[in-house]
Amino acid sequence: MSRMMFSKTYQSFLHKFAEDKQEYGKVFLLFAYLFCVVSASTIGRTAADTLFLSRFDNSYLSLMYLPQALVMIMAGILFQRYSPKVRLESLMKILIPLISVLVLVSRFGVGLELRWVFPVIYIGYDVFNFLMIVCFWQFATSVMNQRKAKQMIGIVGSGGITGGILSGFGLKALVPLVGTANLIYFYAGLQLLGLVAVYLILSFAKETIEAKPAQPRTTTAKQAVQRKSGLFASVSHLKYVAVLSAALVLSLTLIDYQFKVILRGTLQNEALAGFMGSFYGFSGLIALFVQLFISSRILTRFGVMTALLVFPITLIAGSFGILVLPVLAMAVIVKGSDKVVGDTLYSSVSQLVMFPVPLEWRGRAKSFLDGIVRNGAKGLAAICLLIVTRLLAPEQLSYIVLVLLMIGIVAGVKVKKAYLHTLLSNLKTGGDDLQKVELNLMDPASRQILIDALSSSDKQQALYAFGLMREMDSFDLTPHLEGLLHHSIPEMCIEALAYVEQKVPDGFEAILQSLAATENNQVKAKAILALAAYAKEEYVDEITVHLEDQSVEVQAAAIAGLVKYYSIEGMFRAVGKLKQMMESGQEEERIAMAALFGQIRVKNFYKPLISLLQDSSPQVRIRALESAAILHVPPLIEPIIAMLKDSQTRRYATQALAAYDEQDILPRLAPYLKQREIGLYLPAVFERIATQSAFDMLFDCYEAANYDMRDRILESLLRMHKRLPFVDSHKVETYILHELKLHEQFAEHGASIVGIEGCADIENIIREIRTAISRRIFQLLSLIYEEKTMQAVYIDWSEGDSRQQANAEEVIDQTLRGSLRTEMTTFMSGSSAVARNSVTDMPFSEHLNWLSAKGDDWLKQAIQHLNVSKLGTSPNEDLADLMNRVHLLRHVSLFQGMTSRDLSVIARRLHKLSVQKGAIIIQEGDVGDSLMIMDGGQAGVYRNGQLLGGLKRGDCFGEMAILTQGARTATIRAEEDVLLWRLDSSVFYDMMFDQTSIAVEMMKLLSRRLRSELERGQSADKSELEQGHLEVAAALQMPETRLREGLTKDEVILRRILVLQKIDLFVHLAPEDFLWLAQRVEEVAYQPGEVICRAGDFGDTMYGIIEGSVRVHRGSEEYAVLQEGAFFGEMAIIDSGPRSADCTAKEAAVLLQLHRDLVLTFCFQNIDVLRSMMRVIADRLRGMV
Missing domain, CATH: 2.60.120.10 (Jelly Rolls)
Known part of the structure; x- marks a missing residue:
């Protein structure tokens, strides 16, 4: 078992290395570069410290901090100001050789025992080390893949730790052999080795360097405002990071003084150099262990912000220890924590917090922190030392250290909110910065705009304005009704008549009588209903006359008016005509009857609707559904639910079901959620009901739903969630963890079929399923976190570049908590591709069985087809026919780019046709509304009687007709018996409503074709x-x-x-x-x-x-x-x-x-x-x- 686990781990590593070969190559070279930089820094610092401390006493040591800090600040300012003017790689090619030459020159000064040289190198070597480390990290962040930075930065950072260990132990061996002064040669040599690493990295990753983009994108207005706003406004968390960094540098400077004073009182010369070498070596070993086994775990488990506080808390504990026990051992522990924690965890975190910063600000921010803040803090510490060393003993400096560290911790806590703001500001939010507000239509100016729109000649504008104003209880439309009743747009007149029927305002009967005599039957019908609403005896005979009108619509309006407003007398007058129309075989009259029951609004008159809901005419069924929505009586629920199966009536059935009270409709809908044929369309019904009970019922059935149903459920839940904010967050997290596990399982089982002949379609289907799972995970997150943020995170993570992906991962890292955060971090940092896994403890057939059991219908069918073709199981003719149709659709240019899943949906909607030899398949000039694919035989293409070409199996025609229903441009005749597959336009559009992915791909394809035509x-x-x-x-x-x-x-x-x-x-x-x-x-x-x-x-x-x-x-x-x-x-x-x-x-x-x-x-x-x-x-x- 252990051998199998090792083999899996090894295979996983090989896959990661193969997948990220270029990234690992850069990381290993950066490891070597940092190794050289840190080794040189350790040797140079040891040589400078030893040479200085051996020639000057403690009083000079405290004096050196101030000039050292001033020089460092000046170097930082100059670097920050002038380094952006030169490409970073060019700067490094000049700076590293220059520093090496200056180091070698200083060796001659040391050999001549020039007393001024020793304080110069004490300060100068620190400046050189500072410049080298700043250049390294700017260079490293420019070449690293930012999405993988959190995983890779540990490897890079361990190069520095390894350099510290080997140089530390090497010092102990080197000093007795070559002497302290000759360490300077090694210092210069390691700098030059670092330059070699730089050249190798540049040649290895030339295309990925971000130092200066070759083609900068056009500056948007938003970016221009950002540039004008300055560094702190653009990097909102920088000020808190600066306070924390300053507090730490101040504290470490005081701790360094304590350490060196205690150390100098114990050791001298070569003994001192040897001890420091051992100190750096052993502390480096411990640091390497922390970096490899602890640091990454803390980052992954607790996140960047928590890791940021570990170092100051560790220093607080150590400083308190010095107060209690001021001995060398305690000083070594506190100083060692700088190496063990500061150079590992804190160093990695301090780099990671800069990764979300846009490239144009990142270099300036890092130079500001490294050059000005940290060195300014050293200068302040130097002044502090000049004063307090005369007043306090070395161990009493810990009081100041404790205060500083507490300030740093407070700043560290504040970093999180600002850091998250920086992350979010770099996500794609689609320009949606407005908060949802209610439109104040009682504002006089807004009302006047609507009143003016009422008289507009634009139909949609006028109708919309009227719709808004009729919903305003405080606004009286009566003064405007006369003009609206005589509006030039008939639809506007009809809406006004409906308003009159509802409100029955005084004084409009004469206008209604004149409109009841108009030639427009729709206006006439509405006028009769509005007149009947006044329920006056003098109008009853006038309305009765219209029962014999030539228009069925007018007859129905007269019936509705009499029954609805004239009680028994009206019923007596209308019953004969009503019975006659109900028994009619004419579709027009049945349509009128179906609409009539909604106009009457008498719930006891629902029974005829049951048969009308099953009518052969779609228009009759639609009108019956509209009436059912008005009556919403329980006996009609079952027939309405059945109407969800029909794409022509689905939208109206959804509206009708949503019109019921939730206590009546929800218990009746619950059993249908488990039925695949109808269940897919029920989330839209629940969405329109939009109550908390509907939300909870839909949410509860998520886990048991199939994948397509889950997609529909989540889409509806998210839209409902805007109005119903309450959701069981624990259950949401459970669903997310389930989806994460499913995503991992598909990768594990899918790995067994990667690269196997004949399994390419199954690979693609698995990839599609995993993509859909990923999308659902972020949709679920949107239920418990801000939806806009989660959508932006998903877009950046799935579509963005490496920096956007890294930002997205960091947002999740900072937003989520507990086990969900850990699982999501692992999920987002992993590879989206499924890699081949040749080492498995399951046979191939069992992997297929799992995929078939857990996959969707299309994956099951693909596996079944594979078993037939590869494993020789019994053939399935229907499945073979479906696969044949999918194969034919692959050759249709209209469907290029669609997935096999989408093609399978289209394939199921194809209708088989057989055409005999000599028959005309389509005629030039006829209106076409279908696409046809040849599956057998041959046909000729003719225009104006001239043969243009031939068609054979796999060819298609009518691609544009399915979209636009235009005239056929040629005649196609069967030259021999032909087998065809036909796809009708109406079927195609209905299918796209259910499969939005098909619609999007179709529009992309048409758009690309149009661009191609324009280019020509x-x-x-x-x-x-x-x-x-x-x-x-x-x-x-x-x-x-x-x-x-x-x-x-x-x-x-x-x-x-x-x-x-x-x-x-x-x-x-x-x-x-x-x-x-x-x-x-x-x-x-x-x-x-x-x-x-x-x-x-x-x-x-x-x-x-x-x-x-x-x-x-x-x-x-x-x-x-x-x-x-x-x-x-x-x-x-x-x-x-x-x-x-x-x-x-x-x-x-x-x-x-x-x-x-x-x-x-x-x-x-x-x-x-x-x-x-x-x-x-x-x-x-x-x-x-």
């Missing part, structure tokens, strides 16, 4: 482009948002809503959705002729025009002029590719900006938005081709 210069006709609003670019550097003067915040948001209402893309959004969106978009103003963007720029933003117009062009060739309400840039939010055209403000313009993360999170939850975006892009592509 094949432009569509200008009129087509104006109709489709050609996609344009947005510049990386956006102007600052400028709100128009004189507008309140509510006016600004309301104005944005009214513009968003005009955008076809958002026509199906609810009022609360518009409010949510309006708060998160940004406004940007452009002057006439100002460039908004250029072709070829990369962007992640789409735009809507609030005011003004925008010219779309390429150079001097104008494609379109977009006016108020138009939108553009939507392809940027789909694939983040280069912009397709130039865009310039034709006149003064105000634009709305919607960032990619915002739109993907929000808009893709609505099938109508998906369909709208897809068709816009497909229409453009059709025009281009």
Whole structure:
């Protein structure tokens, strides 16, 4: 067993090394470089200290701290000011040889016994060591992968410890052989060896060095503000780190003085040098043990912030010991803690806290800490020593040390909040800085905007304004009703009539009578209902006449008005017509009847709806569902639930079920959550019910749900969580730990099939499952932590560069607690790829059995197919047919880039067709709405009777027809018997609603195709482009948002809503959705002729025009002029590719900006938005081709 465990560990190490070969190469070279730097520092410091202490007494020692600190401060300031002007690697190539030459020159001064040389090297060697260590860490952080820094930094740091150990023990052997003075030669030689390591690292990792990016990104407005704000504003935790560092340096300087005074009173000359060598050697050994076996455990288990406090707490304990027992042994223990804890754990932590800092500030921050703060603290300590050494005994300095360390600990505690702020500021938040607020519609200016919008010729804007105002209890719409009843937009008139029916205001009967005679049947029907609402006897005969109207809709309105408002007499008048229409076989009359029961609103009239809910016509079922939502009687629940299976009625069934009281509906829904056929659609119902009981019931079924169901549950829970903040955090953590374990198990079992012939599809499916698990983990975290932060962490961790990934991991490290934090840290720091594991204690078949049992349906089918083809098990014809269809779909260019899972979903929706030889499959000029794939036989492609080419198995046609339902461009005739697979447009769009990943991939593909056509210069006709609003670019550097003067915040948001209402893309959004969106978009103003963007720029933003117009062009060739309400840039939010055209403000313009993360999170939850975006892009592509 132990041999097997060792073998697994060894295999794991080999995999990690192979996967991160380049990173390990850099780390080992950095190990060697730091080894040389620290070894040189130890030898040089020992030589300088010994030579100085052997020639000067204690009084000179206290005097040396001040000039030493002043020189160090000056060196730090000069380094911080001038080092950014030179590339770091170039600086090191000059600085290291220069220092080596100066060291060798100092050796001659020592040999001549020049008394001034000894204090010079006492100070100078410390300056050299300081410069070398600062350069090293700046260089190391520039070449290391920041995501792996927490794991790798221990290896790098152990190079310094190893150097300290070997140089310490080496000193004891070297000093008797060569003498103290000749140690200077070794000091210079090790510096030059470090230079060799630098050259090797530069040649090994040339492409990864961050010292100065070759192509700096354009500075955004936000970044420009950051630059102006200064170092402390940009690195918010720096001030607390500086206080802690200063307190530690002050304390260590006083401790160093105590140590040297006690040491000098005991040993001299070679004995002193030998003891110091032994001290550095043994303390280095202990430090190496701490670094390898303790430091990383503390960092992983307790995090950076806790580890930051370990060193000052250790020093407090040691200083208290010196007060109690001021002997050499105690001084050695306290000084040794500097090596054992300070040079290991604290040194690593002090580097890690700088990793989240952006590159442009990191060097300045580190130079500030190392050069100014720490050396300034040494200068302050020197002044302190000059004063207190005359007043206090060496051991009494511990009182000052204890006070300083307490100040440092307080600062260390404050570091955490500021450090987390720095981490969060570097995450991708999608520009969402606004807090959710309620729109104040009682503001006079806002009310006037809505009143003006009522008379707008824009239908969506007018209807939205009316919808908002009718919900305002304190606002009286009566003075505006006459104008609304005669509005030029029929839909506005209908809404006003519904309001009249509800409120029954005095004095409008005459207008209603005139509208009841209009030619528009919808207006006429609503007018009859509104007139009936007055329930006056003089109108009953007038309403009865309409029972014989030619329009079924008007007849139904008359029936509803009589039954609803005229009691028994009305029922007597309407019953004959009602019975006649219910028995009718005409679809139009059944639709009217289905809607009628909702208009009547009498719950006892529900029974006819049961049969109407099962009608063959989708429109009848939809109207019946709308009526059921109004009546919401318990006997209708079961028939409504059955309607969730049908994609045409699903949305209406969801609304109808959500209309029930929770005590009636939740117990009836609970059993269906376990049914796979219906369960997938129930989370949307629970989301609309939106009560705490609904939330808890949905949450409780998460663990037993399959993977697809878990995705749906979490999406709904997160949206509900915005209004229902309470959640069982312990249960959430349990679910997260379960998902983490599942993620690990899939990696373990998946490792057994990596690289095996025929298993590539299974590998990909496992990768998809693990990706979905990762996404669910962060969604679960969003239930107990701030959702915006967790989403930003997930985006940075899964999509960001190494620094963003490191920041994301550190946010989790600082935010989570306990075992969850430990498991999440391990999960995020691991590799996302599954590596081949040839050493396993399970046979291959058992790994497959586990994957089949724990995987989703597609993984089970893939494994079953593998068993048939590889292991010779009994064939499954249906499965073989499905796999054949998936294989055919791989050759369809429209579906390139989709996963096998997505293709399997499409494959299940294909319909088989057989066409005899000579038959026409599609006819040129006919409207097409389907895609077809050849599975057998041959067909000819003809245009105007001319043969253009042939089709064989695997070929497809009708790719654009499935998206746009345009005219066929050619005739296809079967040249022999042909077997086809057909995919209808309606089926395809419904499928995309259930599988958003398919929709996203489709839009990415169409976007790339359109870009390709634009690059080839094949432009569509200008009129087509104006109709489709050609996609344009947005510049990386956006102007600052400028709100128009004189507008309140509510006016600004309301104005944005009214513009968003005009955008076809958002026509199906609810009022609360518009409010949510309006708060998160940004406004940007452009002057006439100002460039908004250029072709070829990369962007992640789409735009809507609030005011003004925008010219779309390429150079001097104008494609379109977009006016108020138009939108553009939507392809940027789909694939983040280069912009397709130039865009310039034709006149003064105000634009709305919607960032990619915002739109993907929000808009893709609505099938109508998906369909709208897809068709816009497909229409453009059709025009281009």
